Amino acid sequence: MTNRQEKIIQIVKDHGPITGESIAEKLNLTRATLRPDLAILTMSGILDARPRVGYFYSGKSTIQAIGESIKKKKVNEYKSVPILIRDSSKVYDAICTMFLEDVGTLFVVNQDNRLVGVVSRKDLLRSAIGKQSLEDIPVSVIMTRMPNLILTYPDESLHDAASKMIQYQIDALPVVRVNEDQSDINPYEIIGRITKTNITRAYVELGNEEI
Numbered sequence: 026m027t028n029r030q031e032k033i034i035q036i037v038k039d040h041g042p043i044t045g046e047s048i049a050e051k052l053n054l055t056r057a058t059l060r061p062d063l064a065i066l067t068m069s070g071i072l073d074a075r076p077r078v079g080y081f082y083s084g085k086s087t088i089q090a091i092g093e094s095i096k097k098k099k100v101n102e103y104k105s106v107p108i109l110i111r112d113s114s115k116v117y118d119a120i121c122t123m124f125l126e127d128v129g130t131l132f133v134v135n136q137d138n139r140l141v142g143v144v145s146r147k148d149l150l151r152s153a154i155g156k157q158s159l160e161d162i163p164v165s166v167i168m169t170r171m172p173n174l175i176l177t178y179p180d181e182s183l184h185d186a187a188s189k190m191i192q193y194q195i196d197a198l199p200v201v202r203v204n205e206d207q208s209d210i211n212p213y214e215i216i217g218r219i220t221k222t223n224i225t226r227a228y229v230e231l232g233n234e235e236i
Contacts, residue, residue, distance in 0.1 A: 030062050034082065037072055041081035048080065069094055095227075100186050101179035103227050104200045104217030107132045110164060112141050116152050117159040119144055130197035132215055133168050139211040140199055142168030171211070176201050177219055187224050196221060 029052070036048055045063055049056045063080065066072040073083045108126045110119055112133050119131055123146070133142035148167045153159060177186040177198040186198055200217035 027062070029059075030066060033059070033062055033066060034071060037080050038082045042075070042079040043081075044079040096182050096184045098183040098227050099179065100177050100181045100183055100200055100217075100219055103183055103223045104179070104219055105223055107199060107215050107218040109134050109138075109215070110144070111136070112163070112165040112168070114164045115160050116149065116162040116164060116167060119164050120149050120153070120159065123149065128197075130195075130218070130220070131164075132199050132218065133164055133170075134215065135211070137211070138214065140171075140174070140201060140213040140215045141165075141211065142170040143174055143197075143199065144168045145196070171213075174199065176213070178203075179216070183219070183224065183227050186219050190219075190221070190224070 032052060033048060036051055037043055040047070040051075045056050045059060048063070049059050052059070063072070063074075067074050067080070070083055072080050074080050108122065108128050108131055110122055110131045110133055112135050123129070123131055123144075129146050131144040132140060133144060135141045142165065144164055144167065148169070152162055152167045175189050175193050175195060175198060177189065177200055179200060179202065189198060190196070197218050197220040199213075199215050200219060201213040202216050204212040204214060206212070
């Protein structure tokens with residue numbers, strides 16, 4: 026939080042409810058100059074604003090406001106393109122795909138493009154240690170499969186997705202859309218992925234907002 030934003034908060038605490046014009050006057054600044062700061066403080070939940078009344082302090086600490094901002098961010102806003110491989114592919118193909126795409130997790134789909142498994146670096150390493158030819162082993166043999174996959178959904182908060190990654194000690198989550206057709210045995214269509222990089226980008230953006 027900037028020094029000016031701290032001063033705005035203190036003014037609102039001491040004199041609220043107070044209009045933006047009055048805050049600007051106390052700081053010897055124009056209303057237009059303060060507009061971005063007031064927008065940030067209002068969106069973060071530290072200040073509340075009411076038409077024809079003005080700004081007043083919400084009573085939330087900066088830490089509380091930051092926490093609420095984080096929890097408002099949705100998976101759908103930060104998901105990236107998933108790297109897919111067919112369940113009929115061989116482990117050798119999976120290793121090549123992971124190397125060429127520079128990722129740590131591959132998502133396995135069936136012929137209907139529905140999510141059936143996940144392959145990690147550790148899975149590929151374990152298979153490489155064995156004596157069997159990697160060109161003979163199907164990915165479906167080494168992958169983690171349903172119902173043991175940890176999933177996330179477009180409308181889930183990024184905070185909840187990050188909590189799952191920490192709880193289950195995994196590097197990436199498949200973002201899935203559920204098919205409503207009850208006749209569909211496998212209803213999970215993969216539409217994205219959430220990784221540690223996605224989480225980091227969200228937190229960097231939050232920091233850049235100077236909340």
